[in-house]
Amino acid sequence: MSSTANKESTGTSSLxxxxxxxxxxxxxxxxxxxxxxxxxxxIVAITGILLILFVSGHLLGNLTIYPGPNWxxxxxxxxxxxxxxxxxxxxxxxxxxxxxxxCTIQLWMENRAATPQKYAVxxxxxxxxxxxxxxxxxxxxxxxxxxxxxxxTWQGFNPVTRTWIDAQGRHDVYRMVIAGFSNPxxxxxxxxxxxxxxxxxxxxxxSLFQTLGLTTAKLRPLFExxxxxxxLVIFLGYASIPLSVLLGILRYPHVSLCPFVH
Amino acid sequence: xxxxLRLWRQKSADxxxxxxxxxxxxxxxxxxFLEMLDIVNNRLITDGKxxxxxxxxxxxxxxxxxxxVINGVPQGPGRGAACQVYMRKFxxxxxxxxxxxxxxxxxxxKDLVVNRSAYERIMRAGxxxxxxxxxxxxxxxILIPKPVADKAMDAAACIGCGACAAACPNSSAMLFVGAKxxxxxxxxxxxxxxxxxxRAMVRAMDEEGFGNCSNYYACEAVCPASVSxxxxxxxxxxxxxxxxxxxxxxxx
Ligand code: HEM
Ligand code: SF4
Ligand code: FES
Numbered sequence: 001m002s003s004t005a006n007k008e009s010t011g012t013s014s015l016x017x018x019x020x021x022x023x024x025x026x027x028x029x030x031x032x033x034x035x036x037x038x039x040x041x042x043i044v045a046i047t048g049i050l051l052i053l054f055v056s057g058h059l060l061g062n063l064t065i066y067p068g069p070n071w072x073x074x075x076x077x078x079x080x081x082x083x084x085x086x087x088x089x090x091x092x093x094x095x096x097x098x099x100x101x102x103c104t105i106q107l108w109m110e111n112r113a114a115t116p117q118k119y120a121v122x123x124x125x126x127x128x129x130x131x132x133x134x135x136x137x138x139x140x141x142x143x144x145x146x147x148x149x150x151x152x153t154w155q156g157f158n159p160v161t162r163t164w165i166d167a168q169g170r171h172d173v174y175r176m177v178i179a180g181f182s183n184p185x186x187x188x189x190x191x192x193x194x195x196x197x198x199x200x201x202x203x204x205x206x207s208l209f210q211t212l213g214l215t216t217a218k219l220r221p222l223f224e225x226x227x228x229x230x231x232l233v234i235f236l237g238y239a240s241i242p243l244s245v246l247l248g249i250l251r252y253p254h255v256s257l258c259p260f261v262h
Numbered sequence: 263x264x265x266x267l268r269l270w271r272q273k274s275a276d277x278x279x280x281x282x283x284x285x286x287x288x289x290x291x292x293x294x295f296l297e298m299l300d301i302v303n304n305r306l307i308t309d310g311k312x313x314x315x316x317x318x319x320x321x322x323x324x325x326x327x328x329x330x331v332i333n334g335v336p337q338g339p340g341r342g343a344a345c346q347v348y349m350r351k352f353x354x355x356x357x358x359x360x361x362x363x364x365x366x367x368x369x370x371x372k373d374l375v376v377n378r379s380a381y382e383r384i385m386r387a388g389x390x391x392x393x394x395x396x397x398x399x400x401x402x403x404i405l406i407p408k409p410v411a412d413k414a415m416d417a418a419a420c421i422g423c424g425a426c427a428a429a430c431p432n433s434s435a436m437l438f439v440g441a442k443x444x445x446x447x448x449x450x451x452x453x454x455x456x457x458x459x460x461r462a463m464v465r466a467m468d469e470e471g472f473g474n475c476s477n478y479y480a481c482e483a484v485c486p487a488s489v490s491x492x493x494x495x496x497x498x499x500x501x502x503x504x505x506x507x508x509x510x511x512x513x514x
Contacts, residue, residue: 033505037434037474038464038498056431107474111432114473120268120281121334121359125429126483130477132431210491213499217492262345 037110040103045208047100052201054093059237069174073166076173101142110134123260134235137200144193144221151180178245178252187242199237202228263289263349266357267302269314274370275377286316291350295338296321298349315373319347322487326421329428330374332360336428336484343423343486359390363428367435367471378424380470381438385422387466388459389442391451404450419487426481426489432473437481439447439463440493447500457473457513459499461504 033039061079064071079086150156152173161179164172181187205227209215215223237246244250249257272279293301297320303313319327331449332338338347352358356373360374368376406414418441426437443460446452452459473492477513482491507513 031505031509032461032465033502033509036464036501036505037287037468037472040502040504041474041498042502103446107476111434111473114433114471115364115431116366117364119331119334119359119361119364121361125335125336125478125480127478127480131478134476203477210495211475211498213495213497213502215492215495217490220390220492 029095037107039108040235041211043099043103045211046104047096048208050096051100054096055197055201055234059234062241063237065174065177065241065250066257068256070168071165072174072177073170073172077170078085080171088224097142097145101138104135104138128198128203131207133199133205137196140196140202141193144189144197147189148193149224151186151227152176174254175252177241178250181242181245184246187246190242191239194235197238198231201231201234205230263291263353263354265289265298265349265355266353266360268357269373270361271314271373272362272370273372275371279370279373281451289349291348293349294321294345295332295347295349295497296345315371315375317375318345324421326423326486329363329376329424331359331363331428333359334361336363336425337423337486341486341488342420343425345488363424365424365427365430365433365472368424368427369395376424378422380472381422381424381435383470384435384439384463384466385442387461388455389446391446392455393451400438406449412449414445414448417441417448417489417493420445420485420489421487423486425484426484427472429480429484430473431478431480432476432477434475435467435470435472436475436482436494436497437485437489437491439467440491440495440497441487443500444493444496447496456500457504457507459504460500461508462505464497464501 015257031039034043061075062072075093102192130137151158155161155176158179161176162171164175166172166174181190206215206220207222207227209223210220265288267284267286268281270279271282284302284306286298289298296316299314299316306313317327317329319325321328322440323343323346326343328343330337330338330344332347337346340347341353361376362370363376363378365376367380368378370376390419420438420441424438427433427435430436443463445486446459447456477491477494479491482489504513
């Protein structure tokens with residue numbers, strides 16, 4: 001086997017462009033930039049960053065439940081007042097999630113095809129449980145997102161929540177959320193999903209730096225620690241809401257937690 | 263020492279293989295793993311049985327020919343190639359699983375021997391510099407900063423053994439390709455073709471059917487040359503530079 005670069009004296013440049021790309025290249029992206037293994041990993045990483053930004057922004061919005069219905073209902077009304085622009089945001093998000101999932105599923109299928117037989121003795125070597133469970137955690141997260149939209153956006157499970165109005169005549173999102181999380185099964189699924197999302201991000205955040213070529217041997221442990229911490233913070237932020245409802249810290253009608261905010 | 267070997271036996275590329283139990287008795291602890299297999303093979307030959315096919319050449323950890331998977335670990339326990347594993351690493355009476363590298367792009371030829379030409383074809387796509395050399399240049403003609411030389415040297419340590427793809431749950435060859443691209447692209451002699459090289463080698467890698475990197479780092483854990491997965495980050499960077507440069511017409 002070659003240990004150093006073979007000196008090949010070729011008359012013509014052997015490094016010229018050849019038609020290539022994966023045979024299983026998806027129909028929409030014929031450029032090897034998008035259909036190659038690394039190209040698709042870049043799409044996963046970039047859509048991953050956008051999703052992390054969304055998840056963080058969404059968390060900040062959700063946390064307005066703590067100061068009370070005035071805040072979260074006003075926040076929700078603001079979002080609704082965006083009108084058609086809200087639909088643009090929704091479609092862009094849908095496209096981002098779609099790209100992320102399409103590319104990861106393609107990568108997954110290729111990886112399976114590349115590895116026809118496993119070893120008799122399994123050895124996890126240096127891999128982490130977070131990295132090995134990316135597909136499982138991702139799929140549960142998407143299942144949860146569908147349920148979550150059906151529950152709080154479309155309000156299909158309990159349509160009466162659509163008619164709940166607060167004192168200022170706004171849709172009472174505060175009451176709807178408290179009612180939803182008062183069901184321990186809803187809260188349990190929510191906790192499971194945000195837990196698995198946190199696992200997904202525990203690997204995903206540090207992984208994306210490697211995919212985008214920003215990691216060095218020195219930086220990698222730092223990115224890994226930062227990824228775990230950010231994932232934990234996101235988990236605690238999201239998980240606190242159903243837990244607060246179940247523990248009676250957040251309740252309807254609202255009882256102020258802080259003497260200065262009403 | 264005595265060992266119960268569970269060895270992968272396979273007659274040829276297109277016959278199904280299976281594990282066979284073979285006893286390795288009276289082995290001295292100072293035997294290397296390959297010497298142990300030699301002893302077992304001599305006994306098999308004496309008994310008129312088919313010896314176990316496995317590969318080796320230098321037996322000093324530098325050529326990358328040996329390619330065993332011992333108890334699920336490509337290149338066996340400890341840092342270094344399989345030929346650097348000694349029987350004193352194992353417990354007396356232990357059952358040891360010995361398998362060939364398993365990756366779709368490394369088809370099994372016989373028993374523990376796999377065909378690793380896929381790596382050679384990736385090398386042919388770009389693992390070289392096209393400059394025609396004359397006599398040996400003056401050592402001080404091209405100055406290379408020490409940190410750069412060190413990084414290039416660390417990547418050049420790759421012996422092309424294939425353990426990275428064998429260890430990867432996706433059978434990805436990214437550590438190998440990253441090592442070659444990093445080695446050549448860091449040095450002044452390799453830089454004129456840096457972008458084309460990364461692009462050509464990744465395309466060849468894809469065409470060989472290797473999987474994609476999921477940043478598991480199993481490769482790094484088994485690499486006998488201790489190549490760091492940071493070479494994969496450089497490959498990711500240089501490849502995208504290459505594709506973008508081609509897309510905008512900066513290289514052909
Ligand atoms: C809120 C939603 C999500 C976020 C924030 C997110 C984020 C990320 C990030 C940052 C990565 C790492 C990218 C890289 O390694 O370069 C990643 C990878 C991955 N994501 Fe997601 N993701 C989400 C949803 C999903 C869903 C719904 C799936 C469902 C299939 C999924 C499947 C995967 C897989 C399989 C990988 C690993 C790809 C690979 O390394 O080859 N993700 N995700
Ligand atoms: S990178 Fe390491 S494991 Fe991979 S081929 Fe080179 S020496 Fe072997
Ligand atoms: S036989 Fe040369 S590295 Fe093992």
